[in-house]
């Protein structure tokens with residue numbers, strides 16, 4: 001009897017310690033729900049991707065943007081994103097790429113947590129707004145052909 005209690009406790013402690021911290025978050029590779037509930041506008045999304053002030057995507061990425069002379073080579077081409085990834089997977093990448101790859105150099109474009117101590121002016125300022133994120137996603141899902149440069 002004692003022995004089985006001991007074994008039960010041992011089993012419980014072993015299984016507890018084998019749980020990774022934040023196990024509910026680990027394995028979340030997708031954010032299927034829209035941030036706004038309003039469909040994104042692919043044309044606006046494209047404009048955000050190529051412009052150099054806010055999105056800065058082309059600092060690192062290239063893609064099917066023949067009019068853009070300077071494109072990055074620090075990251076995979078955005079061509080074909082829509083055939084490689086689901087909308088939810090793209091959304092998670094955009095919101096906070098560190099959830100997919102802890103060491104990524106890609107900035108978190110819509111990270112709101114961990115900003116409690118910033119000055120009031122900067123509170124809840126994200127790199128892109130929720131609707132801008134949805135616009136970018138709406139554009140990226142249209143990129144089906146990864147042979148385009």
Ligand code: HEC
Pocket residue numbers: 048049055056057058059060061074075076081084090093097100101103104105106107109136140
């Ligand atoms: C500072 C560099 C940098 C910037 C700026 C950047 N990214 Fe990335 N991105 C990366 C890297 C590097 C990867 C490769 C995966 C990784 O590191 O986790 C990546 C991966 C991705 C992926 C997944 C691609 C795939 O096929 O796996 C998407 C989609 C993406 N980025 C979109 C964007 C968009 C849209 C923007 C602009 C709003 C952007 N990125 C800005 C560096 C960047």
